[in-house]
Structure formats: structure tokens, C-alpha cells
Amino acid sequence: MPAKKSKPSRDPRLQALMPGDGDATPRYLQLARKLADAIQGGSWKPGDALPPERVLCEELKISRVTLRMALDAVEEQGLIARRQGAGTFVTRHIEHPLTSLTSFTDTLRRKGYEPGTHWLERQLRPASAEEIMRLGLSPQAEVSALTRLRSADGKVIAYERSVLPRRVLPDPQAVGESLYGWLDAHGMPVVRALQYFRAVNVDKRLAGFLEMKEGAAILRVMRIGYARDGVAIELTDTYCHGDYYDFVAELNR
Template structure:
């Protein structure tokens, strides 16, 4: 095992003093082997015992380094088979200065999208929905829950709530919610969006095809009409390994 491992995983600097925790240094070496192509898509990672013996570290150190790479989506564990290099994921950038729907955003990139419905219908609103949307007692709320998919890869779970006044028939939404709202002159013109880092839990991890504990982006958005009235309250969960949100900043006077 030593000869092939030496070509796949050079150990320069691994045991150098003052270089930080061993598992992080081993993780960096493994990541560099993947990024450089020495370990390619679908390649099996050597067994933990072999890696530990070769690198002269404990199996706990190896396991911790591998766990990190699995959480980041570079490696994938297959029960009964071992650990393999995962398919590379292309990242999507979304500007924060433009208010668009997922469908419109992907279309501009020339990407085919589809959705799997998780929820769609009219419901009695929760206390949070009543507060966020400014609903009166007895008003129904339209809920749209979707798994958003592009390039046959799940990217996000999106759950939108709107007053039934603006969307009396949720079944009418087939692709873009904003396109449907535009027909009723109720498309939002501005929004306040809050983005925070999170770790993906079950059952969302299963829907997004990521390991439990993988990095995610949790997004809450409140969208407004030109009149200032709230039209939409959305909570979304994006895969952290596929999405970058980009903001353009300018120097103020």
C-alpha cells in the first residue's frame, strides 16, 4: 500500500511542529489530492487502517479528517463498500441586489430546473404567518413548499407563505410563483432577506442529498408590494456546497 499511497498523498509537512491539529493537516492533504485529481471522482479512499499506518497517525485522526470531507461533500460513504470521492459540485452564484424567483435566476444561467412539491394548498395560518403577513383572523394562507432542482441536483428547499388574497389558487403555480403573482399585479418589488449559516438536519438532509450536519444556508425573506404591504414570507434552506450569495458594495460619500 505504501508505494501507491506515497504518489497519491505526499506527506510533506504533516508532522511539522506548530502546524495545527493533525487531523486538519491530514484533511488538507486529502483535499489537495482530490482537488488536483490524484484522487478522482468515484475513486475509493484507502482504508482507515492503511491511511493511519502510512501517515503514522491514529485511526481517530484519520476518521476525523475523513468526516470533515464527507460533511463538505468531497467524499461520500457507501454502507458496506467504503468511502469514495464524490462527484464535483458546480457552485451557483446569486446576486443579492436583484429580486428574482429561483426559476428566473436559473433560466438566466441557461440551467433547466424542476421542482418536487412538498406542500401546496390553502391553510389556516400559524401565529407566525399571521404576524409576518399581517393577516386578519379568519384569513386563509397559501403555502408552497418545494424542493428546487437544477441539473438534476437538489439545491434548495423553499417554503413560501402568502395571503390567499394574492394567491387564491395555489395549484395555479406550476413553475414561477412570481410569474403567477405578476398576473394579479401582486409581484413584489423589494424584499428584506436574512441569511445565516446552519447545519442541515433530517429530514432536510435526505431531501437535499447531503449528509446530516452538512453546511447549509438558511434564508428568511419578507417581500413587499410597492404600497409597502407584505405579500410573501419565505423560508429557504440551500445547500452550502452549491450556492454563493454575492453582494456588490460601493464606497459611500
Template sequence: RRLCSDAAAHQPLAYLRLRRAIRNVIEQRAIEPGQTLPSERDLAQLLTLSRVTVRKAIAGLVEEGVLTQRHGAGTFVAERIIKPMSRLTSFTEDLRARGLNPRSEFFERDVGEVTPEESMALNLSPGVQVIRLHRVRYAGDEPLAIERTVVPASVLPDPMLVHDSLYEALEARGCRPRRALQRLRAVLLNARHARLLHVPTGSAGLNIERRAFLDDGRVVEFTTSWYRGDIYDFVAELQTD
């Protein structure tokens, strides 16, 4: 019992504290994308931490895609947006973690009866209501992706509940998805998509479909996205069985 009330038990581990501190520094843009982080040894000395602690904190941020390492050249704040495929995060969370300012511009936010295609994608009965969001996703002024999302109205009854982040709106209703299936394919961006993303027609893009589920198996969202291929890296950690 005494162990449980010990203050030390509530202190996050040193490497987790350092990881948060480095993330804050990046979020505040004290180190810009592309710039190098001080070396492991310098950080350890400066902060009077062990090198093991520093290494663990940095490894965590590399795994998250916030930092990248080039052999012999050191550790950098990532320039391209590196998105781990195995983490169910939102656009807003991904950008904030990199010190960028996520924003959406909607061209459509409505409610309607599910179409046959949508009812298959979301596993819904014909006739039920869905909300639809169609938007361009920005980091500040720079467009990064186009997204078309369908959500059952039973999960989110009003599209106006989504101010900027869908996942925040879902979280507020206790409907944050726990699991998702995602398919990614290479595409050439058509004229319309290219114009919205401020890139030349025919530029490389990533077409991604995400079906996200609640614990009970109900589909929460079906989103089709077009991400800019010149900015995004999707990475996954692989393991043998």
C-alpha cells in the same frame, strides 16, 4: 422628434447585445460550467468589436454571477451558483440564466387560515386565508434548496396557480414583488433536510428568510429556504455612503 424615431435609438447598445449573446451560448450549454471563455482580445477580434465593448459585456455577466474571473487565469462560466444579494430574482430566473433546468417537487400546496406565526411574518390580521407551498427546488435531477412559502390568498387565491414558479404566477396577476428583506444564516442541515438535498446530515446550509413586498407595502410572500452551502455563493456589492 427625428432623433426619437431614428432606428439607431432602438438598437440595444453593442455591449448589451454581446451580453445577451454570451448568455444564450451559456444557456445552450455551448460552454459548460467551469470552462473558460475566449480572452477579451480574441473575442474582440473574432466579433470585430472594441475591447471596451467586450469588457463591459463580460463585467455585466460577472456582476450577475454567470461568469467568474480569476486573476491571471481568465474568465470562466461559474460552477457554483453565484447569487447577487441585491437583485430580487426568483429561483427559476436564477437557474435559467445559467442554462440550468429549474424544477419543483411539491410536498404541500394548500390553503388555510393564517397561523399566529404566519400572521406576524406577513403582517396579516388573524383569520385571513393564506396559501402554502412546500417544495424541493431542483436543477434537473439535482436538489438545490428546500422552500416553504406563505402567500396571502388575497394575492394568490389558489396554490394550484403555481405550476413551477411562484414569481411567474405572481407576475401573471400583476403582483410581482418590488422589494424584499432577506436574512441569511449559516445552519447545519438536519437529517430530513439533508436527505431531501442529497447531502450528508450536518452539511453546511444557508437558511434564508425572504419577506417580499408590493409597491403599496403589502407583503406578497414569506419564504423560508434552506439552500445547499456546497453549491451557493451569495454575493453583494458594497459601497461607502
């Protein structure tokens, strides 16, 4: 009796991962590259579960060792996470390019996420000493202070505090989900920015907002944004949840 032929996969995403016999690259690297490209290209969405290892091995005609080496490589990139007893899932990482000024809202939507904002503070107040220095303000200046939690598909991934001179933003309540969108609409876009990165440990209050352990390491990004005339109009501190946020820089020689 002839051997039964395995049925082709009904999921075209698996067919696209099939290593090529004519490629001299090791099969696990072929699979790792194709899976990473598929995730970054949106074929596999954040939160999607990969098929069980047995199914992947059968569909892709590879050994369990080859599969696990490929998954190890993709996991090292932070694109998937293995949960014991549950399976392998696509992670919710947000890549934010360092070479362009793109708003948080636009970045998430381009990646297929639904952005969200939970306001903690929107008020006018006297500028602090650091804000006076960073933004070049007079000692008696007032600023619009905006503090919010930023989320992707309902998951909080960043705590953000922005300060702008009152002359730039006279009514902090006027800002909706996108500060940069508001500035663009009112003819005051941020056209250049300096960003400073520092690893810090979260305090109890911040840990509660980000659902992290107190004292855990987190990336603090301080940005100073400049208008067309070269005047600083924005000072923003963002505390980025490391499990969900990546910064990417392209270097050229």
C-alpha cells in the same frame, strides 16, 4: 533532425487560457483569472472535466507547479473540484445576486441551467402565529402554503417553503414553476424584499431531501416580499445547499 513542434490545441477554450508573456502578473494568477472568467462566462459548463494536468501544462506551456497554484486559487473560489482518480471538474454553483429581485427560475436559466421544481405541498391552511405577525394578517386568516424542492439540471440544491395570504393567491395549485412569474402575470409583483440569513443545522428530514448528512451546516434565507403598496405578501424560507449555492453582493462607496 529538427525538434518536432507541438500541435496547437483544437480546443479554443484552452488557447484563451494561455498566460501572456508581456503581462507582469504572475503566470499562475493570469491563468487562475482567465479560467475563473471562462467558467463564470459559460465557456466551461457545470460538470465539464478539465483536461488532465499533463495536457494543460503542454498546451499552456506552463510548469506543473504553476498549474497547480492556479487550480488551487480557482478551487478556493468554489468554481472547480478535484476528485482523486477522476480529474478536475467545474462545480455546479449558482450565484444569486443580493441586489436584485430575480426569481430562482430566471437566475438558473441565465446561468445556463435547466430549473426544476418538485412540489411537496400546495394547500390552503390557517396561518401560523409567525405568519400572522410577519405578513400582518388577522388571527383567523388563511394562507396558501407552497413547499418544494428546487433543482438545477436535475440536482436538488434548495428546499423552499413559501406562504402568501389567501387574498393574494387564492388557489395554490395555480402556481407553476415560478411563483414570481405567477405574481407578475396577475399584477401583484414583489417589488421590494427583506432577506435574513442564518446558518443552521439540517435535521434528518431536510438532510434526506438535500442529500446531506444530518446535522450538517446549511444556510437558511428568510425573505419577506412587499407589493407596490408596501404590504407584505410573501414569506419564504429557503434552505440552500452550500455545495451548489452562492450569494453575491456588490458594494459601492
